[in-house]
Each structure stands twice: as structure tokens, then as C-alpha cells.
Amino acid sequence: KAGVTQTPRYLIKTRGQQVTLSCSPISGHRSVSWYQQTPGQGLQFLFEYFSETQRNKGNFPGRFSGRQFSNSRSEMNVSTLELGDSALYLCASSKGSFKHSTGELFFGEGSRLTVL
């Protein structure tokens, strides 16, 4: 079965610009969550969407936003880009139940953003 697909894989932006990243989850998965990975910080949770509603949010400024569509595809947007936003942005999907099953998230390969 097809995995989690993220586009674009690589992009370069300049400070002050905005960027939109896209994520297509595994078929049947209703939860999509986003993580930022930077050197020395590991993966940090941005937010999670389930059935088009934001269900959880991490400690990131309001410049980071997201949405989910009725087909479970998700986008995240970063406005007014800063140098520190350079990172690998990972999308993960799951069936999204509140009870732990395996707690398994299926990650995409990520979108690597470089801000100059």
C-alpha cells in the first residue's frame, strides 16, 4: 500500500517569504501530524489534524499553521519565514484513535526547507 507522500521534497526560500507543504496520508488514515526536525533538537511536534479539525498543537508561533481536507490530505504553511525555520518537516499519518494501539505513526520522507 502507498506510504505517506510529501511534496515538495526540497525547497529554498528567502526570509520573509511564505511556504506551503503538502502531505498525503496512507489511505484510510484520518490523522495527520506534522513535525519539525532540526539538528540538536530532534523532532518537535507542530500540530495534528483529525477529520479536518486541529486536535493537538505544539509550542510553535502562529506563523505555523495547517489544515486538513475532507480526503485527509493536509497542508502546512509557514509565513514570514525566518532563518531558523530551515529544517526537515515531517508528516506522519495514523488511524488516529485516541486509545493507544501500537502508537505507530507512519512518516513520510519529509520536505527539506532552506531559508536564505
Add this chain to the structure above:
Amino acid sequence: DQQVKQNSPSLSVQEGRISILNCDYTNSMFDYFLWYKKYPAEGPTFLISISSIKDKNEDGRFTVFLNKSAKHLSLHIVPSQPGDSAVYFCAASDTGTASKLTFGTGTRLQVTL
């Protein structure tokens, strides 16, 4: 405030020997713990998990141990194989959705011949 810590950024182990990766956490509300493995240019993949009601979980060559009183968990890989060379992330979550994970900074494991 790093709630999940992996204090060893790297580890080198000979093929066939045991690899032990360690993880400490500070948030006593965490009740579910996971290990993910990441190869370069790929997303992390789930490896093994453990609930706080257990102290050990095995899956083939991989065993995770949880010491709640010490807020410590470890991943044992026996025997280690060259294909195990990757970055290993420890992650934790509290009661609720499994999608909001708090990750450590990762340990790069290199298995040498």
C-alpha cells in the same frame, strides 16, 4: 526543556554484539514509549513500543526495557547487524492521542564489521 533525553549522540558496536541505546524522560505523565529508526533521506519508521504498565517488550532482536522509577528506558539490539546502522529516536506520549509524540534528539548507531 527537553522532556525526553538521549544523552549519547552516537554509538559504535561490532557486528554480532549487543547494542544498548538509552533514553531518559522527565515528564511523569508519559505513559507510552516508542523507538523509531531513521535512515538518511527517509522518514522515521516505527520499531517497538512499550506501555507504562509493562517493564519489558520483545520483538525479535529488539527488546525495550522500562524503569519507571528511574524514568529510564533502553533499547537492546541482539545481535547487532550492519543494517541496524541508523539514527534511533526515543519518543513518549501521555494519555490521549498517540499522534503527539515527544522525541529525543536521537542516537546514531554504527554497527561495524
